[in-house]
Amino acid sequence: MEAVKYLMSAYFHQDWDLDGGAVSDTVASFLNERRDLVSSCADEIDELLQQDFPEGGLAAQLAEWGCDYFAGNSDQDYRQWLDEIRQQIRAALASSAAS
Numbered sequence: 001m002e003a004v005k006y007l008m009s010a011y012f013h014q015d016w017d018l019d020g021g022a023v024s025d026t027v028a029s030f031l032n033e034r035r036d037l038v039s040s041c042a043d044e045i046d047e048l049l050q051q052d053f054p055e056g057g058l059a060a061q062l063a064e065w066g067c068d069y070f071a072g073n074s075d076q077d078y079r080q081w082l083d084e085i086r087q088q089i090r091a092a093l094a095s096s097a098a099s
Contacts, residue, residue: 001065003041004048006034007085009066016069023069023081027088038089045086049079 011030031038053061058075071081 001044001048003037004044005065006037007041008062012062012067012069014068023084024088027085031089031092039093042086042089042093045082045089049082049086 007027007030011026016026030041048058048061051058053075055075058078059071062069062078069081071077
């Protein structure tokens with residue numbers, strides 16, 4: 001989970017919104033700056049979303065990795081947020097493969 005850990009700690013830290021302002025902008029920065037981690041990050045998000053966390057466990061895991069983004073009050077909110085990130089990453093990968 002090294003790529004996801006890096007994304008959480010380096011891009012969704014406590015001042016993440018000052019750096020980009022929107023989740024999609026923050027993910028776009030990651031896509032542009034850390035191309036070496038992009039493909040593995042999407043796969044790691046797949047793995048993470050397949051895990052069965054107790055309620056609050058996913059948010060706690062992300063926080064342990066340095067994430068300070070608040071997706072909502074439930075793990076389902078965090079799952080949806082991670083899915084949106086994964087979709088943006090996969091779209092970028094598909095776009096670059098088509099180029």
